[in-house]
Structures are given as structure tokens and as C-alpha cells.
Amino acid sequence: MRPTDIAQDVLNQLVPLSALNSGNRHALLAKAIVLTPLAGEVVFSAGDDDGRSLYLIAGELILKRKGSADRKIESGTPEADHPIDPDSPRSWQARAVTDCQLLSIDAKTMDIMLTWDQEASAYDVVDVTDDINDEQDWMMRMLSNQAFYEVPPANIHAVFTRMQSVGVKAGDVVIRQGQPGDFFYAVQEGRCNVIRETPRQPNGIKLAELGPGDSFGEEALLSNAPRNATVTMLTDGELMRLAKADFDSLLKAPSIETLNLEQARKKTTEGARWLDVRLPSEFAKARVKGALNVPLFYLRKKSAELDPDVPYIVYCDSGRRSSAGAYLLKERGFEAYVLEGGLAGASKRASD
Incomplete structure (x- = not known):
């Protein structure tokens, strides 16, 4: 099977x-x-x-x-x-x-995808473009590209705000084989051909035809290697692009204070509250006693209902979603911390 x-x-x-x-x-x-x-x-x-x-x-x-x-x-x-x-x-x-x-x-890949998914679900796509529909959700398809897996959770939202919309026409060469790479692209509308030239095939071999939701050029983000193929538009369309300089800056994690289990418990005796940013179904299975449950994808909306005078210790299973959640709260003026290693890490240390 x-x-x-x-x-x-x-x-x-x-x-x-x-x-x-x-x-x-x-x-x-x-x-x-x-x-x-x-x-x-x-x-x-x-x-x-x-x-x-x-x-x-x-x-x-x-x-x-x-x-x-x-x-x-x-x-x-x-x-x-x-x-x-x-x-x-x-x-x-x-x-x-x-x-x-x-x-x-x-487990790591699922956790990364879950973090991306919840961040993207919370993101107001109208800030980027007004023309995305369910069939052309370039963001969701883009998230499965492993080039983005090392972006710190707190910076996921910034990926979309840094992307630029570029209109293209049929016949436009978006990237050319052999040239240096400086942008990653995601197809929002239109279709394009991917062609690679070889010594035996100077006119090129068609590697793929890409459409809405597909992406290309990730090698520009990961290395300084020249383009290994030429991408040409087959139709008019619209691309979203991210500059290598922006990607490099997003790899640097923002400053978020983490607490081990003992430190976190001490904070709660001083008035801090536990905040669980996992799904309600995960929260129902296992949780910290007395914790609030506000899923990450809903935290932007619900943050206005949280007490700004209370410090929050944010947790999830691994620390990824909680890092994104704590950063979001800190942006809004809250005192927020992350439980180091999440519930999995706390459970491991408790059993040592």
C-alpha cells in the first residue's frame, strides 16, 4: 500500500x-x-x-x-x-x-509545513494581490519548496510582504541559462517553458511546463550558481518574485527569548500565562494545565482580546509555531516568551 x-x-x-x-x-x-x-x-x-x-x-x-x-x-x-x-x-x-x-x-517536515500553512492562512493575501483564487493559490504551492524550510518561523509572514508582483508577456525570457541568479519566482498567472541547453542539444531540451502555483529559480536563493535553464513565458501572466538579498536577510532569526520548563513555571508564579498556538484538536489531546488555546492562524485576530499587561509563554509541539506566535505578539507590544523545544522538549527534559 x-x-x-x-x-x-x-x-x-x-x-x-x-x-x-x-x-x-x-x-x-x-x-x-x-x-x-x-x-x-x-x-x-x-x-x-x-x-x-x-x-x-x-x-x-x-x-x-x-x-x-x-x-x-x-x-x-x-x-x-x-x-x-x-x-x-x-x-x-x-x-x-x-x-x-x-x-x-x-515529523520535522510536517511541523514545518503546518507552521507555513497556519502563517499563510492568517495572512491577508489582498495585501499582495487582489486576483488570487483557490485554484491559483501560488502561496500554498510555494510553501512545499524546500528552499524555504530553513526560514525561521517568525519570519514566514515577512516572506510574502517582501515578494514583488511582476507582469510578463508571452515570449518574455524570465531567466536565461548561464546568467547569475538574483530572484526566486512563483507563477501566479500564465504558463512558461523550462528549457535546458546541452552540448548535444544547443537548441535546448524541454524540461517542464509550469503553471499557476509552480515555482522556479530556487538555486538563486541557495547558492551563487548560474541559472541552469532558461524559462520563457508561453502566455501573458503574472509572477511573484523574491530577491536573494531579501531571502538571505530572512534566514536570520529575530531575537525571541526562550525559557526552559523550570524558568517558564517560575514565570507563571509571577503572573505569566501559558498560550498554546496549536490546533484545538491537538490542544484537546495534551496541554499545559490552565493554558489558553489560540491557534497560530487565528492569533492576529485574537491578539486584541489578550491582556497586554500579562506576559505570555507561547508553546506548541516543537517550538516552530510558538516562535512565530511569540514574534507576532512582540510586534504588537506584548511581553512574550517561547517554551524551549515545545511540549516535546519539555517532556524529554522531564523524563531525564
């Missing part, structure tokens, strides 16, 4: 995978794998640090940990909608009770 063969109604129940837009979900599933342990096989052991999020799609597992009662998980139950033992490294041993199927996803 391939991940793309899993029934849509099953995928729609998986938290937080189901919160991703369809483009990012498809990109993530394309890199996922399905594990098929037989009854009696160990899926993972306590202390394993594989960096994967595992969802039980079919079958039954038993989780064992020294000093804790055994836990059974059956597919199709609410507990199976969440990653199994998401701690890194693992806190439990998982053994298949029956033959099982597990969806295995890279």
Missing part, C-alpha cells in the same frame, strides 16, 4: 495532518511510507529517535513502559487519530498485537 492509497476519510481524521492544505498534504504523503509490521513485531522501542510521526491506520498496537500501565491502541479510535508516542526520543515500546498498517511521516 502507498500513502496515497489510504482512504480520504481516514486521512481527514489524522491530527494535525488533516489541517494541512491539500497541496502540502499531497506533497507530504508523496514522501511518506506505510509500515506493515506483523503480529508480535516491535514497531519501536523506548529511546528510539527516528524523527517520524506514526499513525495507526489498521490493526492494534500495545504500548509498554516501565512503571506505567500498558496501553492498547486500535485503528479507527480517537487515540489512533494522533501520532503514536510523539515524544522524541520515544518514551514507550510499541508492539503489534495484530498485523498492522502504519503511516510514517517525517
Whole structure:
């Protein structure tokens, strides 16, 4: 079985995978794998640090940990909608009770995509262009480009504000092979050809035809290498572009103070409040006692309802979404901190 063969109604129940837009979900599933342990096989052991999020799609597992009662998980139950033992490294041993199927996803990539998704969902696209519709959502497609994965979460929103709109005509050469690269492009409207010249094919070989949502030129962001292909417009259109200088500046993380678990708890005794920026479905599964839940994509709207005199300790699972949330609050004059490593990091330190 391939991940793309899993029934849509099953995928729609998986938290937080189901919160991703369809483009990012498809990109993530394309890199996922399905594990098929037989009854009696160990899926993972306590202390394993594989960096994967595992969802039980079919079958039954038993989780064992020294000093804790055994836990059974059956597919199709609410507990199976969440990653199994998401701690890194693992806190439990998982053994298949029956033959099982597990969806295995890279946890870091999913977390990055989730952060991008929630930031983009909160962003007012009218500030950039008035002509985007659901079928031509260049932003969402752009987010799956790995060139952007190292942008600090707090700078994600700035990516879109730095992008420029450029009108193009059929026949325009946007980038030319061999020339230095200084911009990354995302196609908002129109179509273009990607051609590469070789010694044996001086007239060029067609590599691809790109349309709305596709992007090109990412090598300009990642290195000083010359363009490796020529991109020519087939139709009139509109491109969004990001300069390499802007991208380089966005790689530098803004100053946000992080607190370890002990420091955070001390802050709460002095009047600070916990602020959970995960999805409500994640919050319902596990949370810090007394925390407020304002998902990242909703934080811009809800920040006006928060008490400006109260310091907030922002957290998520890993620290990515909370970094973006804390930066947003600091921009609005709040005193905000990030829980170092998120809930996963706090859980790991608590068990050490």
C-alpha cells in the first residue's frame, strides 16, 4: 500500500495532518511510507529517535513502559487519530498485537509545513494581490519548496510582504541559462517553458511546463550558481518574485527569548500565562494545565482580546509555531516568551 492509497476519510481524521492544505498534504504523503509490521513485531522501542510521526491506520498496537500501565491502541479510535508516542526520543515500546498498517511521516517536515500553512492562512493575501483564487493559490504551492524550510518561523509572514508582483508577456525570457541568479519566482498567472541547453542539444531540451502555483529559480536563493535553464513565458501572466538579498536577510532569526520548563513555571508564579498556538484538536489531546488555546492562524485576530499587561509563554509541539506566535505578539507590544523545544522538549527534559 502507498500513502496515497489510504482512504480520504481516514486521512481527514489524522491530527494535525488533516489541517494541512491539500497541496502540502499531497506533497507530504508523496514522501511518506506505510509500515506493515506483523503480529508480535516491535514497531519501536523506548529511546528510539527516528524523527517520524506514526499513525495507526489498521490493526492494534500495545504500548509498554516501565512503571506505567500498558496501553492498547486500535485503528479507527480517537487515540489512533494522533501520532503514536510523539515524544522524541520515544518514551514507550510499541508492539503489534495484530498485523498492522502504519503511516510514517517525517515529523520535522510536517511541523514545518503546518507552521507555513497556519502563517499563510492568517495572512491577508489582498495585501499582495487582489486576483488570487483557490485554484491559483501560488502561496500554498510555494510553501512545499524546500528552499524555504530553513526560514525561521517568525519570519514566514515577512516572506510574502517582501515578494514583488511582476507582469510578463508571452515570449518574455524570465531567466536565461548561464546568467547569475538574483530572484526566486512563483507563477501566479500564465504558463512558461523550462528549457535546458546541452552540448548535444544547443537548441535546448524541454524540461517542464509550469503553471499557476509552480515555482522556479530556487538555486538563486541557495547558492551563487548560474541559472541552469532558461524559462520563457508561453502566455501573458503574472509572477511573484523574491530577491536573494531579501531571502538571505530572512534566514536570520529575530531575537525571541526562550525559557526552559523550570524558568517558564517560575514565570507563571509571577503572573505569566501559558498560550498554546496549536490546533484545538491537538490542544484537546495534551496541554499545559490552565493554558489558553489560540491557534497560530487565528492569533492576529485574537491578539486584541489578550491582556497586554500579562506576559505570555507561547508553546506548541516543537517550538516552530510558538516562535512565530511569540514574534507576532512582540510586534504588537506584548511581553512574550517561547517554551524551549515545545511540549516535546519539555517532556524529554522531564523524563531525564
